Amino acid sequence: MLPAEIEALIREVLDAADLDFTDGRTDVEQELRDHFEDGLARGVTAEELIDRFGDPTVAGRKIAGTRPRAAARRRGESRGWWMSMGEWWDEVRRAIGRLGRAPGFTAVVILTLALGIGANTAIFAVLSAVILDELPYEQPDRLVRLYEANQEDLIGGEYMRAPLMAEWRQWSEVFEEVGALYTYREMGADITSAEQPARVHTLWVSAGYFETLGITPHRGRTFEPNESFGPGEATSRTEPIARTAVISHRLWLSHFEAREDVLGSALELDGQSYEVVGVMPRGFRNPFGTDSDVWLPYDMRQGGSNHYQNWFLSGIARLRDDVTLEQARERVRALSEAYFETEPGTLGAFPRLLPLHQDVVGSTRARMLWILAGAAGMLLLTACLNVTNLLVARGLSRDRDLALRSALGSGRGRLVAGILLENGLLALAGGLAGLTLGVLGVKGLLFLAPGVVPMVTEIHTGGTVFLFTSATTAGALFLFGMAPALRMSRTSPADVLRSGDRASTTGRSGRRIRDGLVVAQVGVALALVTGAALFTRSFTSLVNVPLGFESEAVLTFEVNLPGARYPDGSSRHAFHEEFQNRIASLPNVERVGAVSWLPVRGRYHSWGFYWDPENPDGSRRSRDPAPRGRRPRGGRLRGGTDDLAQPGRRRRGVRRLGCPWAADRHRRCDTARDGHRGECGSRRSWDDHA
Amino acid sequence: MTLEREWMRGAAPLAVLTLLDRREMYGYELVEALERDSGGLLAMGQSTIYPLLYNLEGKGHVESITREAPSGRRRKYYRATAAGRTWLASQRSQWATLVEAMTSLGIHGGEQEG
Numbered sequence: 001m002l003p004a005e006i007e008a009l010i011r012e013v014l015d016a017a018d019l020d021f022t023d024g025r026t027d028v029e030q031e032l033r034d035h036f037e038d039g040l041a042r043g044v045t046a047e048e049l050i051d052r053f054g055d056p057t058v059a060g061r062k063i064a065g066t067r068p069r070a071a072a073r074r075r076g077e078s079r080g081w082w083m084s085m086g087e088w089w090d091e092v093r094r095a096i097g098r099l100g101r102a103p104g105f106t107a108v109v110i111l112t113l114a115l116g117i118g119a120n121t122a123i124f125a126v127l128s129a130v131i132l133d134e135l136p137y138e139q140p141d142r143l144v145r146l147y148e149a150n151q152e153d154l155i156g157g158e159y160m161r162a163p164l165m166a167e168w169r170q171w172s173e174v175f176e177e178v179g180a181l182y183t184y185r186e187m188g189a190d191i192t193s194a195e196q197p198a199r200v201h202t203l204w205v206s207a208g209y210f211e212t213l214g215i216t217p218h219r220g221r222t223f224e225p226n227e228s229f230g231p232g233e234a235t236s237r238t239e240p241i242a243r244t245a246v247i248s249h250r251l252w253l254s255h256f257e258a259r260e261d262v263l264g265s266a267l268e269l270d271g272q273s274y275e276v277v278g279v280m281p282r283g284f285r286n287p288f289g290t291d292s293d294v295w296l297p298y299d300m301r302q303g304g305s306n307h308y309q310n311w312f313l314s315g316i317a318r319l320r321d322d323v324t325l326e327q328a329r330e331r332v333r334a335l336s337e338a339y340f341e342t343e344p345g346t347l348g349a350f351p352r353l354l355p356l357h358q359d360v361v362g363s364t365r366a367r368m369l370w371i372l373a374g375a376a377g378m379l380l381l382t383a384c385l386n387v388t389n390l391l392v393a394r395g396l397s398r399d400r401d402l403a404l405r406s407a408l409g410s411g412r413g414r415l416v417a418g419i420l421l422e423n424g425l426l427a428l429a430g431g432l433a434g435l436t437l438g439v440l441g442v443k444g445l446l447f448l449a450p451g452v453v454p455m456v457t458e459i460h461t462g463g464t465v466f467l468f469t470s471a472t473t474a475g476a477l478f479l480f481g482m483a484p485a486l487r488m489s490r491t492s493p494a495d496v497l498r499s500g501d502r503a504s505t506t507g508r509s510g511r512r513i514r515d516g517l518v519v520a521q522v523g524v525a526l527a528l529v530t531g532a533a534l535f536t537r538s539f540t541s542l543v544n545v546p547l548g549f550e551s552e553a554v555l556t557f558e559v560n561l562p563g564a565r566y567p568d569g570s571s572r573h574a575f576h577e578e579f580q581n582r583i584a585s586l587p588n589v590e591r592v593g594a595v596s597w598l599p600v601r602g603r604y605h606s607w608g609f610y611w612d613p614e615n616p617d618g619s620r621r622s623r624d625p626a627p628r629g630r631r632p633r634g635g636r637l638r639g640g641t642d643d644l645a646q647p648g649r650r651r652r653g654v655r656r657l658g659c660p661w662a663a664d665r666h667r668r669c670d671t672a673r674d675g676h677r678g679e680c681g682s683r684r685s686w687d688d689h690a
Numbered sequence: 691m692t693l694e695r696e697w698m699r700g701a702a703p704l705a706v707l708t709l710l711d712r713r714e715m716y717g718y719e720l721v722e723a724l725e726r727d728s729g730g731l732l733a734m735g736q737s738t739i740y741p742l743l744y745n746l747e748g749k750g751h752v753e754s755i756t757r758e759a760p761s762g763r764r765r766k767y768y769r770a771t772a773a774g775r776t777w778l779a780s781q782r783s784q785w786a787t788l789v790e791a792m793t794s795l796g797i798h799g800g801e802q803e804g
Contacts, residue, residue, distance in 0.1 A: 031740065031766055035740075038718035038761075041761065042722075052736045054735030059741065063740060063741050065745075066741055066745050067744075
């Protein structure tokens with residue numbers, strides 16, 4: 001450790017030399033230290049050493065003279081934008097120092113940028129996952145969703161009939177593969193082989209389902225054709241041909257602890273044993289419907305529930321490589337017409353082919369996302385204008401400092417580079433904070449609203465999102481960083497120095513820039529606020545649409561009964577009777593009811609309905625209410641009876657109708673009385689209690 | 691007696707290089723040697739030695755290497771390069787010619803003393 005007066009002398013030499021790291025500043029400093037250490041070690045006093053050393057300023061200048069770049073700097077020569085790494089690093093340190101001395105300003109700028117960039121990152125992550133990215137299947141552009149349409153109903157219903165699916169599967173000139181899924185209702189089962197029963201989602205699929213999506217199992221195999229389309233006839237929907245199961249990667253990890261010998265293991269679902277034949281790769285998801293833990297082979301043979309009057313399957317298909325979508329659409333129409341000749345049960349139905357991506361994303365959702373992206377972009381623009389304003393205001397107060405540097409020989413390029421560097425650091429910090437906010441935003445979105453966007457678990461904040469954020473940050477830097485930098489670089493040193501005080505530098509041009517910024521900011525903010533107001537208004541209108549019932553103080557839950565313990569209708573009925581009695585007897589419970597699908601959840605059972613047997617009118621949707629207390633809280637009937645539990649009134653084929661639809665039908669028939677007869681589903685006659 | 695600045699400017703590099711041609715030295719060692727071997731005549735302001743060394747290094751007449759000194763501390767040693775030695779030979783010859791010329795003009799130590 002050297003005496004303080006020697007340390008001061010060394011600093012004086014180095015300051016006079018004005019060396020940076022590339023000029024060997026560290027080396028010189030070390031050599032001077034060695035010099036004094038050696039002197040002290042030989043018994044010379046500090047005063048004597050200082051005396052013998054000579055003038056430190058002269059020494060510093062002489063040392064600088066031996067370094068060409070340091071000498072050039074001393075002469076005030078500027079080499080424009082081109083700086084060595086050391087010079088850049090020096091500028092960075094200076095910029096950090098300047099920003100550190102204005103913590104309030106720095107924090108406000110970083111926060112403003114973070115909000116703008118964060119919103120854009122989050123929206124882009126969703127947009128990229130939902131619209132821009134392809135579906136996570138092989139050659140996703142060859143995948144189509146199948147709907148069963150006919151001449152009268154070109155859009156087609158959601159569900160299809162098993163025999164038709166079995167027929168379409170054979171149209172190999174159009175389809176490479178066809179897969180059916182049982183999405184008519186959500187299926188679940190209890191794993192009963194474990195110590196603790198666990199509830200898992202199951203999905204019945206036909207053989208060919210995984211092949212259609214082009215998914216290769218992580219382990220084992222998928223379903224073979226004879227596990228769905230084998231010989232013989234189907235007897236019951238719940239009795240599979242083969243008791244085999246394909247499980248998800250998640251279930252393999254959690255239930256089978258990633259065992260290598262999982263294939264061939266028994267998996268007991270609701271008391272029935274299934275053989276595990278395959279494990280899906282990590283992250284595999286069904287293109288629509290719910291996530292599944294277990295896939296079971298669906299019996300697609302004719303018989304049982306698989307007949308031409310039962311609509312309950314969803315379908316996907318992979319088009320052949322040499323067939324375009326248009327060609328496929330034409331071809332299936334022709335094939336369907338020919339098939340109708342031999343099988344009148346098809347009622348002339350043909351498959352409507354819709355690209356799977358379009359089906360999954362939906363045009364409305366896509367539009368909404370683009371609108372949101374636009375709003376986020378405008379938010380960023382406002383943030384940038386705000387930051388520019390702050391920077392310009394700050395720049396005005398820095399004019400003197402810059403003018404002084406300029407007068408001392410700092411080149412314009414160097415000054416602008418310094419300012420841009422400072423802005424770049426702000427953008428970098430804002431970008432990093434924005435990325436964090438965006439990632440948190442996406443996580444929050446997934447947590448709060450898992451069903452809002454399709455394929456939502458595919459949203460990941462990986463490389464693309466990072467690139468987007470980087471590009472956005474660079475764009476923002478360009479927007480807010482250039483104007484102040486160029487303005488500052490045009491500052492005339494003489495004018496500024498002559499003016500003598502800082503306030504006078506806010507001349508006409510400065511005011512013009514700031515006025516322009518304020519005008520732009522108000523304009524963008526106005527558009528943003530208008531958009532937000534319209535959004536809010538639409539949302540409020542949507543929320544306030546009368547649902548026909550009061551949802552306040554209504555609690556809902558799901559009840560799954562294992563098929564092994566409740567194999568038939570009567571045992572299930574007995575369970576629900578007892579269950580509802582118990583619930584009803586709980587304190588504070590006013591009423592209890594059950595329904596197959598909760599209202600306004602978007603899912604229905606679909607039934608064909610024919611008002612007039614002579615004039616078929618497509619399918620309509622229904623929910624099955626339980627006999628007890630099924631009148632919704634606050635709901636009122638327009639007419640007829642609401643008590644289907646009355647002895648003798650609860651019988652097959654009795655349905656209540658949704659109000660708008662019933663009103664429509666009654667207007668058309670010019671009558672609104674009870675007891676009309678219509679046909680539903682399998683054309684069984686039934687009473688309409690509207 | 692002290693030398694005038696102009697004489698010093700010409701003599702110092704020659705003296706430093708002559709010392710470094712004998713053996714390699716680090717900064718403080720060189721300062722001491724100059725003072726001792728020149729009888730104090732070439733004892734310049736110590737700070738001057740470093741710009742001088744950097745200059746010679748820049749011209750390629752000396753080179754530096756950092757290694758441990760006998761004291762155990764790491765020091766930056768300087769030594770003459772081949773180019774430095776060539777330059778030194780030429781300087782010596784010029785010096786000898788100059789001394790000869792000066793002597794023939796009657797400028798020499800004895801006359802001054804007398």
